[in-house]
Amino acid sequence: MILRASNASPIAGQYEIYDIGNNAILSGNLLGQVGTDWAFVTLGGFNGSDTTDMLLRSASTGGFEVYDIANNNITNAGFLGTVGLDWQVMGFGNFSSRGETDLLLRNSKTGGLEVYDIANNQLAGAAFIGTVGLDWQFVGIAPIHAPGASDLVLRNVNTGAFEVYDIAGNTLVGAASLGAVGLDWQLGGFAVDPPTGATGGSDSSTSHLVQAMAGFTGSSGAGESLNTAPLGADTSQQTLLTTPQHA
Numbered sequence: 001m002i003l004r005a006s007n008a009s010p011i012a013g014q015y016e017i018y019d020i021g022n023n024a025i026l027s028g029n030l031l032g033q034v035g036t037d038w039a040f041v042t043l044g045g046f047n048g049s050d051t052t053d054m055l056l057r058s059a060s061t062g063g064f065e066v067y068d069i070a071n072n073n074i075t076n077a078g079f080l081g082t083v084g085l086d087w088q089v090m091g092f093g094n095f096s097s098r099g100e101t102d103l104l105l106r107n108s109k110t111g112g113l114e115v116y117d118i119a120n121n122q123l124a125g126a127a128f129i130g131t132v133g134l135d136w137q138f139v140g141i142a143p144i145h146a147p148g149a150s151d152l153v154l155r156n157v158n159t160g161a162f163e164v165y166d167i168a169g170n171t172l173v174g175a176a177s178l179g180a181v182g183l184d185w186q187l188g189g190f191a192v193d194p195p196t197g198a199t200g201g202s203d204s205s206t207s208h209l210v211q212a213m214a215g216f217t218g219s220s221g222a223g224e225s226l227n228t229a230p231l232g233a234d235t236s237q238q239t240l241l242t243t244p245q246h247a
Contacts, residue, residue, distance in 0.1 A: 001017070001018045001020055001025075002015060002016070002017050002018075002031070002040075002043070002054065003015070003016050003017075003018070004016075004040055007036045011033070012036050013033050013034045013035055013036050013038070014030070014032070014033045014034075015030070015031040015032060015033070015034065015054075016028055016029070016030055016031065017029050017031050017069070017072050019072065027072075029072040029073070031067075031069070031072075031073070031074055032074060034056065037058050037059055037060050038056045038057065038058055038059075038065070039056065039057055039058075039059055040054070040055075040056060041055040041056060041057050041064070041089055042054075042055050042089075042092055043055070044092055044101035045100075045101045046066045046068075046101055046118045046119075046121055047066070047068050047076070047078075047120055047121045048100075048119055048120045051068055051069060051070045051075075052069055053066055053067060053068050053069060053121075054066070054067045054069060055067075057089070058082075059085075061082055062082050062083045062084055062085045062087070063079065063080075063081070063082040064079070064080040064081060064082070064083070064103075065077060065078070065079050065080065066078050066080055066118075066121050068121070076121070078121035078122065080118065080121070080122070080123055081123055083105060086107050086108050086109055087105040087106065087107055087108070087114065088105065088106055088107075088108050089103065089104075089105060090104045090105060090106045090113075090138045090141075090152075091104050091138065091140065091141040091152070092104065092141070093141045093150025093151075093167075094148070094149075094150045095115045095117070095150050095167050095168075095170055096115070096117045096124075096125065096169065096170050097168050097169050097170075098117070098119075100117055100118060100119050100124075101118060102115055102116060102117050102118055102150075102170075103115070103116040103118060104116075104141070104152065106138070108134075110131060111131045111132045111133055111134045111136075112128065112130070112131045113128070113129045113130055113131065113132065113152075114126060114127070114128050114129070115127045115129055115167070115170050117170065125170065127170035127171070129167065129170065129171065129172050130172055132154060132165075135156055135157050135158055136154040136155065136156055136157075136163065137154060137155055137156075137157055138152075138153075138154060139153040139154055139155045139162065139187055140153050140187065140189065140190050141153070142190040144164045144166065145164070145166040145173075145174060145176075149166065149167070149168065150167060151164050151165060151166050151167055152164070152165040152167060153165075153178070153190075155187070156180075157183075159180055160180045160181050160182055160183045160185070161177065161178075161179070161180040162177070162178035162179060162180070162181070163175060163176070163177055163178065164176050164178055
């Protein structure tokens, strides 16, 4: 479990990691401190290993920074690039069909959807997959059309209708209506069944579903090109995590 001190705290931006086992906290460790401009986005596998990495985004620049975490310490960090603040994070999944943790963004003005492939802490590719009306809002990402898939589920704010968009190879490969439910019913979440024959846990492709939304408002003038800065762009004016120390 990772916790972050609130901006109102004397230690604002400080991150602490807690090991949990047998329904109890076993230990706690200080990961470091980050400027209050940087907001937590999600945890995922961004460096191509079995570690769980942390993704942050700057609320003023739209920059993304990934931190590799192993043995309760930050072992590496990489700046992924900058995306205009009109583009909001929708969710994460294996959209490239290569077993990666990829990023799905949506333009808050146009409804456009863009996928970013992330591998070895770098942006490995990008694809614009289409535009959906803004009355259709993000619900979640789940393996709807096939086990291990990362499909996008949207809901119409006016009718309560659900629509699933099948994504594979960074492309929309299908779409289907899931039906409509009264707007007084709100989604609780998706559960993923373990694959047949799994023992001691689920297969890595479907064992967990990471959902995170870190949308920021603003006017960057970003178009479908997303104004993405190359990896390694200057971050000298950005406050990143300090060298971690054990708590």
